[in-house]
Amino acid sequence: MTETPTRLHEEILAYYARGKEDARLREGGAPAGRLEYWRTQDVLRRLLPAEPARILDVGGGSGVHADWLARDGHAVELVDPVPLHVEQASRLAGVTARLGDARELAAPDASYDVVLLLGPLYHLPERADRLRALAEARRVLRPGGLVVAATINRYAQLHDLLREERYFTPEHRERTDAVLVDGRHPHHDEGFLTVAHFAAPHEVTAEFAAARLTTVGQYGIEGVAWLMGGLEDWLDDPDRRATVLAACRHIESEPTLLGASGHLLTVGGRPSA
Numbered sequence: 703m704t705e706t707p708t709r710l711h712e713e714i715l716a717y718y719a720r721g722k723e724d725a726r727l728r729e730g731g732a733p734a735g736r737l738e739y740w741r742t743q744d745v746l747r748r749l750l751p752a753e754p755a756r757i758l759d760v761g762g763g764s765g766v767h768a769d770w771l772a773r774d775g776h777a778v779e780l781v782d783p784v785p786l787h788v789e790q791a792s793r794l795a796g797v798t799a800r801l802g803d804a805r806e807l808a809a810p811d812a813s814y815d816v817v818l819l820l821g822p823l824y825h826l827p828e829r830a831d832r833l834r835a836l837a838e839a840r841r842v843l844r845p846g847g848l849v850v851a852a853t854i855n856r857y858a859q860l861h862d863l864l865r866e867e868r869y870f871t872p873e874h875r876e877r878t879d880a881v882l883v884d885g886r887h888p889h890h891d892e893g894f895l896t897v898a899h900f901a902a903p904h905e906v907t908a909e910f911a912a913a914r915l916t917t918v919g920q921y922g923i924e925g926v927a928w929l930m931g932g933l934e935d936w937l938d939d940p941d942r943r944a945t946v947l948a949a950c951r952h953i954e955s956e957p958t959l960l961g962a963s964g965h966l967l968t969v970g971g972r973p974s975a
């Protein structure tokens with residue numbers, strides 16, 4: 703692919719420049735974000751090669767995952783288009799961070815064991831841009847390496863707003879229903895995610911195939927637990943938290959439930975030959 707990628711939406715840069723992303727998944731954040739953090743960690747720890755793996759965390763934000771990956775002993779480099787995120791991630795021990803875009807990586811060919819795309823795919827509304835990001839991930843991955851990509855499910859906003867009762871407001875309901883058609887989520891005011899693409903699970907595997915990545919597995923991150931009223935109390939109690947994580951693990955790859963989760967991880971490989 704030789705065309706220059708279209709510029710990143712200004713709204714996306716402005717949304718993250720507000721500095722709210724770092725707290726989203728950490729202790730003290732909303733329960734669904736904390737569940738996303740623990741479950742992403744749980745799935746990744748089972749999938750990653752033995753440390754020290756060379757990991758490129760593309761769209762790694764402020765380094766919430768890069769932080770524990772580096773503490774686990776992996777060699778982590780992070781790329782993100784938001785200067786504040788790069789500054790925050792650069793302060794983490796064992797993490798190097800630089801500005802960049804998933805569609806045009808500076809890294810040389812075949813230089814990483816694992817490429818994480820835990821953010822870029824759902825902020826690229828055009829399919830051609832998502833394919834470009836996947837092709838770049840494939841290029842910088844060594845043969846036999848893994849790509850792990852996060853997507854937001856097509857029905858996540860509908861579930862989320864229903865849970866919060868905002869779906870009963872006609873204006874919010876109209877916006878939410880519009881996303882169901884093709885997954886395109888335009889920028890709105892405060893209270894909604896910025897420009898995004900909400901993907902159906904089968905759409906992601908089709909895009910992996912188009913980028914010549916094999917799909918190794920798909921994992922619902924939050925299962926259905928993120929929609930349950932007691933979640934906050936459960937996560938605050940270490941025993942109950944472990945039980946919630948185990949319950950999510952039981953159904954994480956059940957095909958009929960993949961789309962019910964808020965986020966989905968799709969794991970792909972670059973075949974050795």
Ligand SMILES: C[S@@+](CC[C@H](N)C(=O)[O-])C[C@H]1O[C@@H](n2cnc3c(N)ncnc32)[C@H](O)[C@@H]1O
Pocket residue numbers: 710714718723727760761762763764766767781782783784787802803804805820821822825826
């Ligand atoms: C919701 S945050 C996720 C951060 C982190 N990976 C995580 O899982 O917590 C989405 C991230 O994707 C980044 N992003 C958006 N578009 C991108 C692109 N085209 N290339 C690389 N990163 C991008 C944003 O700057 C932001 O840091």
